[in-house]
Amino acid sequence: xxxxxxxxxxxxxxxxxxxxxxxxxxxxxxxxxxxxxxxxxxxxxxxxxxxxxxxxxxxxxxxxxxxxxxxxxxxxxxxxxxxxxxxxxxxxxxxxxxxxxxxxxxxxxxxxxxxxxxxxxxxxxxxxxxxxxxxxxxxxxxxxxxxxxxxxxxxxxxxxxxxxxxxxxxxxxxxxxxxxxxxxxxxxxxxxxxxxxxxxxxxxxxxxxxxxxxxxxxxxxxxxxxxxxxxxxxxxxxxxxxxxxxxxxxxxxxxxxxxxxxxxxxxxxxxxxxxxxxxxxxxxxxxxxxxxxxxxxxxxxxxxxxxxxxxxxxxxxxxxxxxxxxxxxxxxxxxxxxxxxxxxxxxxxxxxxxxxxxxxxxxxxxxxxxxxxxxxxxxxxxxxxxxxxxxxxxxxxxxxxxxxxxxxxxxxxxxxxxxxxxxxxxxxxxxxxxxxxxxxxxxxxxxxxxxxxxxxxxxxxxxxxxxxxxxxxxxxxxxxxxxxxxxxxxxxxxxxxxxxxxxxxxxxxxxxxxxxxxxxxxxxxxxxxxxx
Ligand SMILES: [Fe+2]
Numbered sequence: 212x213x214x215x216x217x218x219x220x221x222x223x224x225x226x227x228x229x230x231x232x233x234x235x236x237x238x239x240x241x242x243x244x245x246x247x248x249x250x251x252x253x254x255x256x257x258x259x260x261x262x263x264x265x266x267x268x269x270x271x272x273x274x275x276x277x278x279x280x281x282x283x284x285x286x287x288x289x290x291x292x293x294x295x296x297x298x299x300x301x302x303x304x305x306x307x308x309x310x311x312x313x314x315x316x317x318x319x320x321x322x323x324x325x326x327x328x329x330x331x332x333x334x335x336x337x338x339x340x341x342x343x344x345x346x347x348x349x350x351x352x353x354x355x356x357x358x359x360x361x362x363x364x365x366x367x368x369x370x371x372x373x374x375x376x377x378x379x380x381x382x383x384x385x386x387x388x389x390x391x392x393x394x395x396x397x398x399x400x401x402x403x404x405x406x407x408x409x410x411x412x413x414x415x416x417x418x419x420x421x422x423x424x425x426x427x428x429x430x431x432x433x434x435x436x437x438x439x440x441x442x443x444x445x446x447x448x449x450x451x452x453x454x455x456x457x458x459x460x461x462x463x464x465x466x467x468x469x470x471x472x473x474x475x476x477x478x479x480x481x482x483x484x485x486x487x488x489x490x491x492x493x494x495x496x497x498x499x500x501x502x503x504x505x506x507x508x509x510x511x512x513x514x515x516x517x518x519x520x521x522x523x524x525x526x527x528x529x530x531x532x533x534x535x536x537x538x539x540x541x542x543x544x545x546x547x548x549x550x551x552x553x554x555x556x557x558x559x560x561x562x563x564x565x566x567x568x569x570x571x572x573x574x575x576x577x578x579x580x581x582x583x584x585x586x587x588x589x590x591x592x593x594x595x596x597x598x599x600x601x602x603x604x605x606x607x608x609x610x611x612x613x614x615x616x617x618x619x620x621x622x623x624x625x626x627x628x629x630x631x632x633x634x635x636x637x638x639x640x641x642x643x644x645x646x647x648x649x650x651x652x653x654x655x656x657x658x659x660x661x662x663x664x665x666x667x668x669x670x671x672x673x674x675x676x677x678x679x680x681x682x683x684x685x686x687x688x689x690x691x692x693x694x695x696x697x698x699x700x701x702x703x704x705x706x707x708x709x710x711x712x713x714x715x716x717x718x719x720x721x722x723x724x725x726x727x728x729x730x731x732x733x734x735x736x737x738x739x740x741x742x743x
Contacts, residue, residue, distance in 0.1 A: 375404075382665060558608055706733050
């Protein structure tokens, strides 16, 4: 039987191949590294249902990504061999002025995802890219390279966003991100997927407006299908097609509130959790436009990295989950226990903290941006029952005050220029100032902007008693909003302007975009000035 006939037969038999037993048998009889390139199968449907994406721009290039599939919520529907795609990067949307082209293998080992680290591009330039498989072209993506080293662009413009629970809201805000003109990039701080089970009526405390595709995710296969479910959403795909992303992960890419080698679930052994992390990181890597430096090694991954925007901004993407000490005092919101005063406590872990401190001390750019996950500024949320005892969220930097003080003292002592910390995770928007010593409300050394969620926690409200109490108890916090949306940041060498953009509802389509607040920070003065 010739190979083309065999692959057509494979396609027609793919129903028979479903199931772990069949896949395991295939894996056992094939080399782990597929050298042989199979002829492209005859596609039964669009081979690019998950669209395209780009990410991690450098001055000379950017990562472009896609994933081939014939059955993204099922077994993928492709022969278990490497398939060769063509890729093209062009100056124009019509692909008449090509800036790069080549071929790349979509391997079954990486779920037929491909990432090309394109080089040879011009700095601070817009490009268009696409893939071609068996004569079928993918959608066209727009991307942008970083400014050249030692040059200062007049302005940068980017979005901070994350927390996109599929069941709890539509991705309307992503449609608005897609329409943002001239973005340099989108920082996605994480919670790109949620690992929980399918819910038809209620999803956590919120109405389920649509349903997950499986029980709680615990296998590589299930993680892969969960990413596919999210990426089949046209609004999310539109945002990827429009802008490059810097992606990080938070907790739900793996498991709620995990910390380094410790699952927050009761009774999960470290060995079992390592397996879960290995599956989660592989699926994350496969689904994201990441460089090969971020390829996981089993349960280990180096996701923290630096991206420079010429001499305008030094961006450090942080991993605040993978190397932290376990949440003290049993996690959750509560008064501090003795563990919180541990002077050796870590959010970043020694290696990442050392890397960050070195990077910050050497930063010569105007803005030092930390793109990270969990709230860094102090937030004493008090008690609902009226007692005056301070209470903190033990999943945030508040639970590791020694680590926060180390970082912010370093910022002060090393004269790190213009610290701006970008955060997410808590499904509400906040703005405030960062101080090494909150007990004495000492001088601020930076500002923090916390993005609300794109869809997690449903329609939301403007404000309610709990966050009002936090505003009252924390004079360094200037703003709260409880709607869905994202943060748009524009910076030049004189000022950074941040807009908290919101959608009034995510439970039905068509929500407009409204601005809830606008803040300005002047270079050299870590203070928030409200503009609107
Ligand atoms: Fe979240």
